[in-house]
Amino acid sequence: MTVQQAGGRRSRMDRWLSFNGWFVFAFLYLPILVVIVFSFSGAANVGIWGGFSLRWYERMAGNEQLIKTLENTLWVALWSTIIATVFGTAAALALDRYRKWISRGAFDAILYMPVIIPDVTMAVMLLLWFTQIGLPLGRLSIVLAHIAFNISFVAIVVRSRLAHMDPSMEEAAADLYASRWQAFRRVTLPLIMPGVLGGALLALTLSLDDVVITSFVQGPGSTTLPVHVFGLIRRSVTPEINAVSTLMVTASMILVFASLAIQRRGQN
């Protein structure tokens, strides 16, 4: 009797949980769905349905300035993510490994600074730094700025993964005559991979939607899509922005699914 009761309660609980799951999904994705639907609207106003049409996609494809900013955005996001992921992961490993290092606490605090200082402060510091060292501003300076804040985020995510890792795994590998590189490549890296991928995706997202820092450190001709869109909204919003957003959402969905697929293939 008790078993049955518990079972009944559990299934009610399950139902409730699954309802909650759908509710959360709806809460997160309905606004995105609205944007996607209205990007196919023929009306000239955001939020008014004017029959199915691809006119905003056509207009977007024909808008050279917008395409140029999209190109800049993708270029910056790709390079800053790759580089920040490598350095961020390395920093996380270093901090995790060398616990006895005296200045570790200080280094820890410095590494996390970009997470808590306001965007504008970081933007002005980076701008002054770049001009002091004579770096010409442009796509390169934007990439460097994005790496600067992304390293911290990647490091934090990877460290949270490392904290759950059993150090005896690596020791076992060493006992079995694995070189340090082999132990890292065959044991540590696969174990922290979800953290590395999570960090990389976070870095990519942050890079894709950064406005404040980018608008300060941009140089001639390197305006990115978020900076462009932000400027547009100050004047008036056209459904063209819906089309751009749909494209960006689709692209990030593909990225997420790809990373999931890679992880799953790894498991099999």
Next chain:
Amino acid sequence: MRRLLMLIAVLALVAAACGDSSSTTSGDTSGGTEAPATEAPVTEAPVSGIQAAADACTLGETDGNLNLYNWTEYIPTGSLAEEFEVTDLLAAFEEEHGVSVVLTEYDDNETMLAQIDAGVGYDVVVPSDYMVSIMKDAGLLVKLNPSAVPNLSNIAAEFTDLPYDPGNQYSAPYQWGTTGIGYAYGTIDDEEGVSWGVIFDPEMSADNAGFISLLDDERETMGAALIYLGYSINSTDEAEVDEAAALIKETKDRLAAFSSAGYWDLLTSGETVVSQGWNGDFLAAYDEASTDDYDAYEDFGYAIPTEGAAAWVDTIAVPSTAEHPCSAQTFINFILDGFNGGELTNYNYYASPNAAAEEFIYPEILEDPSIYPLPEVLDRLEFFEDLGDFGTYYADAFSAAKS
């Protein structure tokens, strides 16, 4: 803040993923290196010598490709120029002078200032009036050379001696507009013009209490109160400013919001019926609210109040960091050309300070009093001046009035 939230979310996800152990995937990692240190050194003084170079430029001279730093979509180019059926001004300049134009966009005067202050080499910038005084005083603008920019003579007389740059020595006006009242027809008495009293007079505004918005801007909001009280928007009399602050404090109870961005949506969605704001914003919002079967202009209007109003000017100027001062001045001269100035207004729907442009501007723009105020209204407009240190008195008085 947003980044912090995202970080927390991702950490939660990674922690959740801890249970499953995935094995080999590709990925190379090499030795540890530190994040680049981000110390903030002090800026060095801007190099001058650029002024001599600018003074030596001749009419139509170019000295390299032009780096234009402008507000987002503030100049017709590419497919947008096609859509508005106006000339692609950047392409036209490239063709006429054989140099290419690299456009970079900003959405905030202060961002632009920070970049110029740091020495980024843009050739032409588009600062608003008050920003011209700031940049001029900081030595960040190059004096224009009238022999390289003869079209300066096209500028209408009202715009040749404005307080932010008397005699247009450092800047040429680009577009201009006003700060007035956007409102829903039928909610206020506009028979004989609209008075600031619809916001500030307790009796006149009683019916609309709770449906009024003011800008959230110490100079603009205090300016409106000063005008209503019969003072100048550039008053440096503490008693007058205090009086304006007291008026705003009294008005506060009848307000729906202090808003400088989005107040236009509050108006078109019915959450306010009377709103202080910039003419371009209201017109854009009315356009946006209109559909094939609904004309928002039938329900909403814009008025420059009878007591007067503040006006703003965006200008075009050469920063001291310019690398191609001759191309820059040739470009300013090109923009000040009558036809090009007209096309600029036909694209932006802002009034043009260029007298020679008038014959090229669409009649429906010229005849729209919310874009082109009637001559008698023009006399009641006032431009903001940079008040230097007294500016903080405004900021303090305004924040005290709001709280």
